[in-house]
Amino acid sequence: MSGMIIAVDGPAASGKGTIARALARHYGLPHLDTGLLYRAVAATVLRDGLDPAVEADAAAACAFNDGLLADPWLRTDDVGKIASVVSAHPQVRAALLERQKRFAGQPGGAVLDGRDIGTVIAPDADAKLFVQATPEVRAERRHLELQKAGLTASLEKVLADIRARDERDSQRADAPMVAAADAALLDTSVLSIEAAVQKAIELVEARRNA
Numbered sequence: 001m002s003g004m005i006i007a008v009d010g011p012a013a014s015g016k017g018t019i020a021r022a023l024a025r026h027y028g029l030p031h032l033d034t035g036l037l038y039r040a041v042a043a044t045v046l047r048d049g050l051d052p053a054v055e056a057d058a059a060a061a062c063a064f065n066d067g068l069l070a071d072p073w074l075r076t077d078d079v080g081k082i083a084s085v086v087s088a089h090p091q092v093r094a095a096l097l098e099r100q101k102r103f104a105g106q107p108g109g110a111v112l113d114g115r116d117i118g119t120v121i122a123p124d125a126d127a128k129l130f131v132q133a134t135p136e137v138r139a140e141r142r143h144l145e146l147q148k149a150g151l152t153a154s155l156e157k158v159l160a161d162i163r164a165r166d167e168r169d170s171q172r173a174d175a176p177m178v179a180a181a182d183a184a185l186l187d188t189s190v191l192s193i194e195a196a197v198q199k200a201i202e203l204v205e206a207r208r209n210a
Contacts (some may be wrong), residue, residue, distance in 0.1 A: 003108060003109050004027065004029065004109040004126045004127070004208070005104055005109050005110055005111075005112075005122050005124070005125040005126050005127075006020075006023055006027070006029070006109075006110075006111040006112070006125060006126065006127045006128075006129070006204060007112055007113075007117035007118035007121070007122050007125035007127070007128040007129070007180070007183075008020040008023070008111065008112070008113040008114075008117065008128075008129045008131060008200075009113070009114060009115055009116065009117050009118050009119075009128070009129070009130050009131070009177070009179065009180070009183065010113075010115070010129075010130055010131035010132055011115070011132065011138065011162075011165070011166050011169065011177065012080070012138065012142070012162055012165050012166075013133070013138035013139070013141045013142045013145075013162065014131045014132050014133045014138060014188060015131055015133065015141075015188040015193070015196055016113045016129075016131040017033055017035075017113055018193060018196075018197070019113075019129070019131055019186070019188075019196055019197055019200045020033070020111050020112070020113035021111075022197040022200070022201075023111050023197075023200060023201065023204065024110075024111040026197075026201055027109075027111070027204075029108070029109050029110055029111050030103070030106065030108075030110050030111070031110070031111045031112070031113075032100070032103045032104075032110065032111075032112045032113075033113055033114075034096075034100050034112055034113065034114035034115075034117065034121070035083065035113070035114055035115075036069050036074055037069070037096045037099065037100070038083040038084075038086060038087040038092070038096070039074040039075070039079050039080065039083045040064045040068045040069055040074060041058060041061045041062055041064065041083070041086050041087075041092055041096070042061075042074075042079045042080075042082035042083040042085075042086050043064075043068065043071065043073060043074055043079050043082075044061035044064045044068070045057060045058060045061045045082060045086060046078075046079065046082060048061065052082045052085040052086050053085060055089040055090075055091050055092070056091075058085075058086040058089045058091070058092050059089065059091035059092055059095060061086070062091075062092060062095035062096060076151075077142075077146065077151070077153070077161070080165075081161065081165070084164075084165045084168050084169060085168070087115075087169070087172070088168060088172040088174070089174075090173070090174040093174050093175055097120070097121070100112065100114075100117075100121045101121060101122075104117075104121055104122040104125075109126070115169055115175075115177035116175040116176075116177065118130070118179075118180035118182075118183050119175065119178060119180045120175045123180070126207065126208065127184075127203070127204040127207040127208065128180050128182060128183035128184065128207075129183060129184050129185075129186050129200060129203055129204070130179035130180070130183040130184070130185050130186065131186045131188060131196075131200075132185065132186070132187050132188070132189075133187060133188045133189040134189050135159060135162050135163055135166065136159065137188075137189045138162055139155060139158045139159035139162050140155065142158050142162065143155045143158045146158070184203040184206070184207065186199055186200060186203060
């Protein structure tokens with residue numbers, strides 16, 4: 001498989017990362033979880049004692065080393081909440097835009113997942129998916145992840161955090177989270193991981209053969 005860009009967008013805990021990784025394996029393409037870039041900025045802000053709400057502070061944290069992307073700390077909920085805050089700053093989005101476009105434009109193609117891949121990063125992607133699930137289902141998934149990681153948080157708090165992130169991500173002025181007009185919608189609310197991945201492959205194939 002070569003020369004195909006697949007854009008996978010959607011809110012937190014919708015399953016988009018799992019689906020994107022599975023598509024990358026299926027088609028033999030490199031994969032980038034673009035949310036990790038924003039999490040790296042957030043982690044740098046936290047580590048350096050900067051203010052995530054101040055655009056200049058968040059922008060200063062964009063010069064992180066790629067090695068930080070492998071740090072498990074980035075996937076914690078605390079970093080995730082700050083990532084949602086710093087990602088609303090236009091200067092941060094502009095600083096990370098080129099990095100993402102370079103990845104998407106590499107020879108042979110790529111799979112990228114995030115919140116604005118099909119609309120901003122790779123608007124000419126060969127296939128676009130917008131993965132969604134109800135906030136309640138997504139909160140249950142995230143709550144289970146936290147429990148498995150030995151972290152404690154009430155389901156009510158996780159749901160409140162997810163709703164707050166959705167609002168921040170969809171209401172921000174710069175590159176809000178929205179399904180591209182030509183994206184195929186994939187609701188994973190009642191699907192197993194296997195069924196969701198199979199459906200995603202079918203949607204990509206339908207787009208390729210259109």
